[in-house]
Amino acid sequence: MYDLWIGSVVAALAVGVFVWGLIFWCVVRYRKRGDELPPQTRYNMPFEILYTVAPFVVIAVLFFYTAIIQTDVDRLSKNPDVRVEVIASKWNWQFVHSDSKGPAGNPITEVGADDYIPILVLPAGKSVQFRENSKDVIHSFWVPDILFKRDVIPGVENKFEIRLKDNAQGAYVGRCAELCGTYHSMMNFEMRVVTPAQYQQYLELRTAGRSTPEALAQLGFPNNGYATTTHPFDTDRTKRSSS
Structure with a gap:
């Protein structure tokens, strides 16, 4: 490329x-070169x-x-290393690790809330195939530091694939880049890139019933496993004054 x-x-x-x-x-x-008219x-x-x-x-x-x-x-590969389903809704994100199995046999899922920033955990040096869906309006899945952005359109399944660099470990803020309504600016998530070994440990801890913050905290990540690049917004309008 x-x-x-x-x-x-x-x-x-x-x-x-x-x-x-x-x-x-x-x-x-x-x-x-002078006042003489040049040849026409x-x-x-x-x-x-x-x-x-x-x-x-x-x-x-x-x-x-x-x-x-x-x-x-x-281009989409037939056998990507990781498959993730991205489900957007007003005004948060849901991430489903399609190839994994949780405690009840269902895929490991991460869901955001008003008071919780969802964390998408991915392995470095691996190909990741995303499948996007929206429950309501058009959103846009955007991680500025990774340099990719794709619209999430209701009724349209959008697939794309990225390969994270071997040295891409870190925490990256993710945002919705499409004006989707009242709390559009609050629709953030965090993409946490870990080593392949840490990713396997993370899946095992999630399968054992740990939440994402609990699993990341047990692996030694800061902030007790919660997001470090962004934080929840207060959605109570009565607690805010006009600017």
Whole structure:
């Protein structure tokens, strides 16, 4: 994927050098040298062909690399390392680890509340396939530091896949990036990236009946296992004054 990005950057730079070189050449070559009117020419076929064909070539090159990169970004593997279902609703998140089994045989689920920031735990260095759904209106699943954002549309199942870097361990704030109603700004979550070994321990603790904060606290994470990048908002409007 990085090779494709490098290719697109090189192509863009080549186009920029060509265009600016042509501009400066015209400025120097055809600058005013006196009061005599320069020769007037019309119907210069080579130049007409050049400025007609060149833009199409530029567009074709950019479209080619854009299509390749978008196809690569949207590609889904048949056997991802982790599958997660993202369910958005006004105004919180639910995360379902589709490949895991909880105490009652159901997939391990993490649900947010007004007084609790949900934490999505994922392993570093692994491919993660997301399947998104919305219960009500359009939301948007966004983790700014990981550089990806996808809309969550009611009635439309949106799938996408990312691969987290081996050194991506840490806590990242997640947000809803689509104006979805009154408490849109409060619709946060945290994505906690751990090592593969810690992720397996986390699943085992969740299967044993521990909550996410309890499991993360037992693994030695700070803040007693609760979110560290964001915090719940007070939804009681009577306790707030106008700004």
